[in-house]
Ligand SMILES: Nc1ncnc2c1ncn2[C@@H]1O[C@H](COP(=O)(O)OP(=O)(O)O)[C@@H](O)[C@H]1O
């Protein structure tokens with residue numbers, strides 16, 4: 216970008232939350248101006264990453280490591296039906312890769328193939344952290360003790376179990392999609408239905424329009440089968456519809472009881488998972504033999520512990536079209552500046568990755584909790600921010616006019632265009648595996664869990680651990696530093 220004429224100004228990407236780490240370079244000739252503009256409008260550049268509450272550890276205790284690991288194991292234990300119903304006996308799995316047909320009945324007993332050993336052992340584990348840092352000063356180091364001692368942290372491996380805790384003919388499974396849209400929702404719905412049918416489940420329903428579908432009159436459940444979902448992944452959105460807000464947990468569980476739902480698959484983000492966990496707890500309180508399994512749906516990638524969530528890659532890819540348009544507009548205009556606003560619910564991942572992918576970004580601004588708070592909240596209780604893109608466009612124009620070099624500032628907001636598209640191939644695969652594993656987890660008797668990908672392996676995690684706070688871009692992370700290296704933006708802080 217340095218070789219461009221001074222008449223051509225930078226392209227800017229920023230996510231949809233509202234404060235600034237204006238970590239950005241621009242064309243050399245415009246840098247001082249942008250730096251001043253930034254200092255003017257970027258009043259808060261604090262790191263908004265919530266700090267997890269670290270358990271108090273006495274490192275002088277020679278057994279601290281094993282105590283830590285025991286504590287970790289307890290935290291990441293995944294709730295099971297037998298925690299409550301201790302005498303429940305499992306049956307051999309009806310999931311068999313060999314020759315199941317969806318319509319097969321179990322009149323002659325459940326199929327069990329002694330020779331096939333493709334099941335996951337309940338004691339299989341996946342390593343959560345895979346880097347062994349030699350020093351707390353190593354880039355991105357996450358150390359437990361001051362010496363950065365290697366401490367293995369294992370989580371439960373996802374997949375089909377040899378023994379299951381539900382008889383398929385007694386299952387009524389429901390799927391619900393909540394929150395905002397995200398590419399891949401239909402792929403997950405489809406795969407859950409297909410996998411349930413392979414287990415032999417015949418009663419599968421979709422709850423329309425998120426949690427509201429449990430309570431609002433006129434919203435009736437949708438019967439689902441392989442035939443219904445066969446081609447749904449070819450379009451974006453959710454076959455079932457989505458919503459924010461809705462009934463309280465007790466009403467949802469009342470509705471589940473009335474409908475006879477004993478497996479619930481909940482597709483949604485932080486808020487939805489908080490709801491799913493509350494539903495799980497309420498079912499336990501009422502001693503209901505119900506499995507509640509989440510599939511993290513967040514285009515923002517703001518769920519903890521996972522490599523990524525489905526839809527994120529697609530969003531980053533789709534954002535390229537907006538960025539490229541902004542780039543072309545800015546390059547073609549006399550003193551052109553392009554601004555692209557990317558959503559992210561205060562997490563910043565779409566903006567960072569889209570910047571890295573495009574190679575056309577001069578400045579990536581995150582976070583942007585900057586605009587005056589309006590106290591406005593959506594139906595789910597999420598803060599509604601003002602439009603930072605409009606604000607930035609206005610301030611940029613004003614600033615360059617004031618310094619006597621009026622700029623032509625073009626602003627693009629592709630928010631709903633990037634989340635309404637269908638999933639790309641890599642997200643399609645992720646959705647497929649997550650959907651299958653959600654069903655395997657429910658049949659294995661787990662509840663109050665969610666499925667995810669950790670270090671390229673699929674895992675089950677207890678819901679509270681993944682939503683204890685939202686994940687945001689860490690300004691000290693290697694990825695953010697790579698972004699800075701790529702954009703060559705100056706440090707405006
Ligand atoms: N703490 C909570 N407890 C129970 N339900 C919640 C909670 N937070 C949000 N919800 C419900 O979860 C659904 C989706 O939440 P929302 O924040 O809009 O989306 P997302 O799950 O994508 O973050 C809404 O129906 C909302 O009412």
Ligand SMILES: O=P(O)(O)OC[C@H]1O[C@](O)(COP(=O)(O)O)[C@@H](O)[C@@H]1O
Nearest residue numbers: 394395484513514515558559560593
């Ligand atoms: O306009 P809406 O539907 O409230 O959605 C806006 C929000 O939805 C998202 O796309 C996704 O948010 P959720 O994961 O909470 O559904 C955010 O990035 C964005 O801030």
Ligand SMILES: [Mg+2]
Nearest residue numbers: 484485486560
């Ligand atoms: Mg959310």
